[in-house]
Amino acid sequence: MARNLDDVIAALPKARQQRVQARAMELATLKDLRLAAEQTQQQLAATPGVVQDSIAQATPQSRAGLRHLKRPV
Secondary structure: OOOOHHHHHHOOOHHHHHHHHHHHHHHOOHHHHHHHOOOOHHHHHOOOOOOHHHHHHHOOOOOOOHHHOOOOO
């Protein structure tokens, strides 16, 4: 019987599950976080100190991620 990723992770020791979760959060892209917050690039850029160009540069097709922002949102 095929197992899905949730089954595999659930079978891991708790400490390993926590490390997997922490790493997954590190790999989340700005686009992933923006979409989860149901924000457009323009809405996010309305945050003081953030410009839309920096958001667009941090969310290319690659997994650039949060490290490209000057100020975390």
